[in-house]
Amino acid sequence: MITQDSIEALKARLDIVDVVGSYIELKRAGSSFKAPCPFHDEKSPSFTVNPSRQKYHCFGCGAGGDSINFVMEYEKLSYPEAIEKLAASTNFTLHYTDNAHQKKRSNLLETLNEWYQKLLEQNRVAQDYLHERGIYASSIERFGIGYAPVSGDTLRFLEQRRLPTSEAIEQGAIGKGDDGRLFARFIERITFPIHSTSGAIVGFGGRTITGHQAKYVNSSQSAIFNKSRLLYAYHLAREAIYRRREIIVTEGYLDVVMLHQAGFTHSVATLGTALTAEHLPLLRKGEPKIFLAYDGDKAGRAAAFKASKLLSMSGFDGGVVLFEGGLDPADMIKNNQIEALNALLHRPIPFIEFVISETINNYDLQDPKGKESGLHETIGFLKTLSPLLQEEYRPLVAAKLGISPSLIRLGNTQNTQHQPLQLSHHDIWELSFIKTLIERPHITDTLLDFIDGSLLQYHASEFEAALQGRFNDPRLSALMMDDRIRVFEGDEGIKLELITFLNAHYNRELKKLTTQNTVSFDQKSYLIRQIREKIARLKKGELVPLT
Structure with missing residues (x-):
């Protein structure tokens, strides 16, 4: 078991605003912070985080506690698992009552970074590269920049220091091939340690200086490293x-x-x-x-x-x-x-x-059809904004398109309780897709490889609200209660729906590209080939990644 003293020492290091704020968006409300509760649906924010008491509480569903309780509830972890996750993200060493089960942190990434820094001092090529880029020695020290050698050297270093292989794999320092052989993830690269918001090293970025195919690589995803939640420095x-x-x-x-x-x-x-x-x-x-x-x-x-x-x-x-x-x-x-x-x-x-x-520049405004398409796409974006901003930017859109502002008909974008939304076929599909993501959140990460908000023409803002978990958003509430909007059935059903949608999307992109006059002939030819290849793969029943 983890000792109580160790738990209390970890709690003293944690800031609940940082912990909760790494999962959901918090907005200041006086001396506290508020947000829609992540544990139940609600129309107005009743979830409060109090930094002076280091507690959170929801006045709607009654959820509450400290940083550990929040991570337990949000990530569905046990009490010890939540403690160990928080300790790893803050570089804190826990102590256990049973020495046989002591899980003392090896400070593997910190030890590896210190070694990388020493190797940089010995590598003239890496030093010359940084010097040529204008980087001072003081900056190299401040940012902890280092150099990773060939794979075998790193494996020998970890073995000599008796650093556990399982932890090195877990934290993304090394990998294991299909044949079971170990390899270093950073080979002949200048290294940039990546830190959590609390300052603990959670991974690395590496820049090749010997011509490796990938110019930059990052640590692999792990319990403490999520590149979509971290920002370098x-x-x-x-x-x-x-x-x-x-x-x-x-x-x-x-x-x-x-x-x-x-x-x-x-x-x-x-x-x-x-x-x-x-x-x-x-x-x-x-x-x-x-x-x-x-x-x-x-x-x-x-x-x-x-x-x-x-x-x-x-x-x-x-x-x-x-x-x-x-x-x-x-x-x-x-x-x-x-x-x-x-x-x-x-x-x-x-x-x-x-x-x-940028939206309007993608269209040939000399072609009336191109101008019309540009207008429709721009209106779709304006509808994601507040009514005030829609009105403020209406003249700009009209000026850039060279049309009368009266042609920009935004309509009433505010949902009402008395009048149902008039939905087109395209609205129905996009809203069904969003409703599916809300009801089946476990598929979200997989689907985001193939679609994002920029591909939706009418309901990109609802899509982003769903991804952010803002289920109290009135638009999402109306969406979930609207019986006309169905949920796609089964994984295969979702795949077929997505293939149909993406096929239509890339055909629109292809048509748009043929009317563009802002790119060179060679570049246009290359992009057309890329899109046609995607369409061909979709017709074979294969989902196509965004990039």
């Missing part, structure tokens, strides 16, 4: 984020290191993945403005577009800064363009304006 940026009430989100580790080096210490990065709904609770902390600092190439613009839709639909304030001409924040800082960078970061394109512009 958040533990170093948190104080500045809370003080400035701003956060800069970039796409790369080196961008963050260089931004901190130049004084932009409120900078973080996603871990080689797009910004997702799971990042929102962390981004919400301190209620900062969000500035997306992304590359201005096609991939960067696409990532900024998806993130901007997600953030605007979720009520975040901020905007997008795109870096053109192949430059990124790290390059600008290296070239002593800090004043120019500062000016760029202070002139972001607001999220909603960016989404509208």
Whole structure:
């Protein structure tokens, strides 16, 4: 058994706002925080987190307790399992009454990182790379940057230090092949330790310097490492984020290191993945403005577009800064363009304006059908916003499309108790899909490999609300009570429905692409081939991943 002293010491280290806030979005309400209760459906938030008492309580269903109770209830864990999970995420060593079952943490990742740092000091090629990128020795030390050698060296190091193989596999330091042979996950790479919000190392990112096929890799998912909930360097940026009430989100580790080096210490990065709904609770902390600092190439613009839709639909304030001409924040800082960078970061394109512009730019406005399609897609996005914002942005949409504002008919997007919604075939399918996700949450992670909110034309905001667990949202409540909206039956039924939807979606994308005049012939030909390949695979009954 875990000793009571050990449990009390762990509790003293935990902050309930951080623990609960890593699972659900909390909003300040005086000296406490509130949110819709994650344990029952409700129309108004009655779930309260009190930081001074380190307790949570729901006045609706009566759920309550401390950080350990919350993790037990949310993740359906036993009391010891919840304690061990929290201890692992905060780098805390537990003690047990029975020495035979003592589970003393080996500090494996911390030990491995110290070794990586020493190896960097001995590797001239890795040092030269960092020096050429403009990174100071002080930044290398502050961020704990290191170097991972060939696989055999890492395996021998773990064996010499008598670090448990099972724990190394569990924490993503090594892997096991189909033939049972062990291998290091980071080979000949510059390493960037990734920390939890409390500062414990939970994984690594690695950048190749010897031409490996993947430029960057991350630790594999584990009990303590979920790349969709973590932000690189958040533990170093948190104080500045809370003080400035701003956060800069970039796409790369080196961008963050260089931004901190130049004084932009409120900078973080996603871990080689797009910004997702799971990042929102962390981004919400301190209620900062969000500035997306992304590359201005096609991939960067696409990532900024998806993130901007997600953030605007979720009520975040901020905007997008795109870096053109192949430059990124790290390059600008290296070239002593800090004043120019500062000016760029202070002139972001607001999220909603960016989404509208990017949406319309995807269509050939010289073609009346293209203009009409652009109008329909933009209206679909506007309907995800509040009535006030819809009206405010109506003139911008009209100006960009070159049409009269009177043609932008948004209709009444507010649900009423007395008048049922008029639903089209497309509405019915999208709402049925959302209802299926709500009633069968265990399939959500699998399906998100093939579809996200950006693919829905009419109900993207309800989709995001369902993913975030905001089941008290009036739109979701109305959806669940509407008998016209069915739940898709069985795994095979869901697959067939999704294939039909994706086939229609990619055919629309193909038609849209043929009318575009903003991309080169070669690039258009390449994209057309990609989409046709997806359509061909769908026709064979195969689901096609988003990327």
